[in-house]
Amino acid sequence: MTAVDFVPFVERLAKVSGEAIMPFFRAAFAMEDKSGGGVFDPVTEADRAAEAAMRRLIGEAFPHHGVIGEEFGADRQDSEYVWVLDPIDGTKSFIAGLPLWGTLIGLLHKGAPCYGLMHQPFTREKFFGDGKAAHWAGRGANGETASRRLLARPCSGLDRATLMTTSPKLIPEPLRPRYDALEAKTRLARYGGDCYAYCMLAAGHVDLVVEAGLNAYDIVALIPIVRGAGGIVTTWDGGDPSKGGAIVAAGDKRVHEQALEALNAGL
Structure with a gap:
């Protein structure tokens, strides 16, 4: 099947x-x-x-x-x-x-x-x-x-990107400075949304979703939606997101690459 x-x-x-x-x-x-x-x-x-x-x-x-x-x-x-x-x-x-x-x-x-x-x-x-x-x-x-x-929209870089996360307070403390550094590079950050944020990315209204501490049931259903719309979703280190953890989704590969660079700067 x-x-x-x-x-x-x-x-x-x-x-x-x-x-x-x-x-x-x-x-x-x-x-x-x-x-x-x-x-x-x-x-x-x-x-x-x-x-x-x-x-x-x-x-x-x-x-x-x-x-x-x-x-x-x-x-x-x-x-x-x-x-x-x-x-x-x-x-x-x-x-x-x-x-x-x-x-x-x-x-x-x-x-x-x-x-x-x-x-x-x-x-x-x-x-x-x-x-x-x-x-x-x-x-x-x-x-x-x-x-x-659904088609994710093109975006040339973080300085033109709209970022969403459910709440920065939900990002574990050891990872939060890395998130904060990324958010500072984006044009606009909005909080809330949970699964809706990923769907809005797939629909072309949002450019970037960054979260951490997710379980598999928080992300597995959303991966085929984001990817089917032409977006990218990985862990913060560029790995498989299907087990959850620290997740970054982007509608444009340029934004995804810049997000990974910002999240991993200095590591």
Whole structure:
């Protein structure tokens, strides 16, 4: 099977997860702090309900596939195909009633990301890609069904780049001076967005996304979208981003090269 063969099933996963999440958005719900006394790391009933619904479908349709999820851990992660799920990426925005969150559904084939979808059921948007092409589907200005190809925009250098990160405070302290040095070289920095930042890069609105401390479920689904739009995503040292860690994504290879140089200056 190829990534294309799984597209209808990914749509089913998006549907059931959205149905599980939406009754909780901008409503009263239970919430816990997973941080154990560290940086606030919330999890809600919606997170768990959505991941449970997706895992149930995967188990029924593909019992030999593996699953890695934020809420319920890893199962058969050495399988040929592994689903990587983040039911609500951007939970802090979710609990604040802001629509800057999404469900991430990624698929690994032999350890490499081969398909990814970001679904925002409140705005009814989907961003998806297979590493070769990426697309957006949603509603047009008059409420009609619409879709378009995603293409990252050209940018000649950091001095003309718009940078996004969820929050500099989420970058571990040993890495923060390196991030700060990079941000100082860019034209504009904006905070917040979580998965939306990468989708805006793929859509040609943002030039650079830099984060650290990510898990696989935070990034696997976004890699095929960014790459399918012509962008680049690696770790800060230029390596494989699919395991998470310190991540840099760029829409133009010139910006990516300059970002890596800035992040690794003096090392």
